[in-house]
Amino acid sequence: MKTPQATLSSEQERILALQPALLTWYRENARPLPWRKNISPYRTWISEIMLQQTRIQAAIGYFHRFTAEIPDIHTLANISTERLLKLWEGLGYYNRAKNLQAAAQILEKHYQGNLPANYEQLKQLPGIGPYTAGAIASIAFGLPTAAVDGNVLRVVSRLLAKLEDISLAKVKKKMENLLFSVLPANEAGAFNQALMELGELYCLPKGKTKCLECPISSFCLAKEQQLVEQIPFKTAKSERKKEQKTILIFHHQDTIAIQKREQNGVLKGLYEFPNLPGHLNQNELKAFLQNQQFNYNNIHSFSPSKHIFTHIEWHMIAYQIDMTQKPDTKYIWAKLSELQDKYPIPTVFKNFFVSRSVK
Secondary structure (H helix, E strand, O other): OOOOHHHOOHHHHHHHHHHHHHHHHHHHHOOOOHHHOOOOHHHHHHHHHHOOOOOHHHHHHHHHHHHHHOOOHHHHHHOOHHHHHHHHOOOOOOHHHHHHHHHHHHHHHHOOOOOOOOHHHHHOOOOOOHHHHHHHHHHOOOOOOOOOOHHHHHHHHHHOOOOOEOOOHHHHHHHHHHHHHHOOOOOHHHHHHHHHHHHHHOOOOOOOOOHHHOOOHHHOHHHHOOOOOOOOEOOOOOOOEEEEEEEEEEEEOOEEEEEEOOOOOOOOOOEEOOEEEOOOOHHHHHHHHHHOOOOEEEEEEOOOEEEEOOOEEEEEEEEEEEEOOOOOOOOEEEEHHHHHHOOOOOHHHHOOOHHHOEO
16 A cells, blocks of 8 residues: 555655656566566576575576476475585575575475465565565565565665665665555566666666666766765675685596585585695695505695685685595595586585696
């Protein structure tokens, strides 16, 4: 139900005023993304989870492959976790895939294998927060719910010249409430997607904005007040913890040693190359190999590599060790084709495949 005109705030009035121009632009220019074709709750859900931490162009190929092999909730609930993670390989933030399967199993058990057409029920599913619930509800079910992601926060903050800290939950909640109050009843999904699209294409992060091309720049207070570079305001994140690691690529004939990570911490349950804390030089590495009674004939160095997670950085060096025999360990000895097709190997380790070694 719309807010009565007499009680509209200036912020509500501004959002209502720009809606016709924004929706017309979106209807005429929306990108033909795969999840916008044959829209279904399932396809919308999968795309939104992929896009939580992944750029659109990078996600398109994954979306095609994922939905081709896992076309529905029943298949998602019953596929092996290992195969699921292999399909997700390269997208990162693997808990997203695990939450997808956990939610699918709940849907199978309690919702007859369907996503509920209810914002509050959607929010109760693993991996679905207010934004994703709002996106699914509005895009797939046509419900008048807001969907406030980083793009929408940036766009609306600039439109209204708001200097509040968008990293604060209370600020995001206030934005959600504002947009809920002005949603076009029959076009909530289009309105939400239009704001997202604007943030993806024109209202970009600081230093990259394309104000001259923006279809609703005439409504933007930040542009009018020359505050585009100051908005949105966000408290700086604390510095990431840095860890040094030495990656060991044990190579024997046509196989490479891998091991499964523990079921806790970063990259839990995925496969990795054996590794040691710190940066070992070749003499320290040889001492380690001797202590383990590993038999080898050559050691090759890789170029150093760095990988950034949300709260931690890994600074890595790596060695390929050509083994004369397989050691009596619990390693899994996999062929290169199995690393590519069977075992889910996180991107952080992909730089260290044997073909990349420096002799």
